[in-house]
Amino acid sequence: MRKLPKPNDNSKEVFLECISNIRKKEFKERLELCADEIAAAVNDYDDKKNNNKLHRIRSTDNIAGIVSNEEMKNLYNNKLVGKKGPGRKYYDKLIASAKNGICPICGHREVSTLDHYLSKMKYPLFAVALINLIPACKDCNFTKGEYEFNNEKGATIHPYYDEIDNVIWLNAKLKEEDDIVFIFEVLKPKGWNDLLYERVKNHFKIFDLNKLYSVQAAVEFEGMKRMLIKIYQRSGEEEVRNHLKECLESYEYVNLNSWKCGMYRALIESEWFYSDWLERYLE
Structure with missing residues (x-):
């Protein structure tokens, strides 16, 4: 449970870079149509999290009715996580941001993956949004699974926003x-x-x-x-x-x-x- 520096990369540029080498013209065009909506959603995410209102973001199974959550999941896996993906540099940057390589969620095990604070399958707008991607150990990522919360008391600690290690708790x-x-x-x-x-x-x-x-x-x-x-x-x-x-x-x-x-x-x-x-x- 450690604080991490919040990524400051432009969300629209990150998304466009992730889709930059997609060969299927029709699929790429659909994704490009979602770029502004994704950027606006990331700004809204940041605003809501700063004001303890992230629970007000609603889950969905698509973006703008033209890109499915399964397609966004594959985009994340192939273009951001994939070693040859154009967004892989962002993945590596987030992994490296964990101090001493230790998972900020449990504060003990080694970072080996990224956890979606809001699930990529239920919140596809944030599938490749860096402020929604937390460096984590595999155990914490697996334990959390598709966890959702409907009020802020149910939210877990967000390493990019919550400072809790300046006092003993x-x-x-x-x-x-x-x-x-x-x-x-x-x-x-x-x-x-x-x-x-x-x-x-x-x-x-x-x-x-x-x-x-x-x-x-x-x-x-x-x-x-x-x-x-x-x-x-x-x-x-x-x-x-x-x-x-x-x-x-x-x-x-x-x-x-x-x-x-x-x-x-x-x-x-x-x-x-x-x-x-x-x-x-x-x-």
Whole structure:
């Protein structure tokens, strides 16, 4: 869930470039007739998203009654994604915009595809609109599928428009069992309105991020627990906390709301972790 720079390429020029090498004259002419409508729709998309009204854009199965959603899907696959397509440079540019190659939707896995924020099959006007194409990992793209929303509370976070990583909102806590289990959740920071809070929670649910983060944290902790036990046996609780705080500080410098930050905060703040779990390992 990371902010990305919004593409500023001219939407009409992008579309015309994508269709530039189509050989079927009749098909190309139909597409050219849609160019102005697509450009106007992209401007409307931008305006509505800036004003939390994107849900008012209605789905359709064609453009102007002359180009079908299936044709726009094929245009995307062949002319923008296809390695020899004239629009491939835009695909590569979007993929490269993800910081460190990490999916901005989950903040963890590697970017390998583009996700249509509004489905290309239900919103064909935006099939090759760059502001509707989000660099993503395959898992997030598959999990979201053809997801639609009819109000802004149901919308997921849009990396080109939503800035949420300037404050801490990701929380983790320990499930007090023999094995350390991390549970992740969204907390509402000061300054957030109810709409943003509901959207972040919805995003967290749609992409099943608690499961992803919990599994990763469990694996990470398994690799570090022996070291923490030794520090505790040698120097006590305070030294363990100091070590965890130093690790947290390093990860917060990169991303305040990574699952690693949530994991370290949970360990630092859990009295049970020190008074019960680590206490078992005193010699």
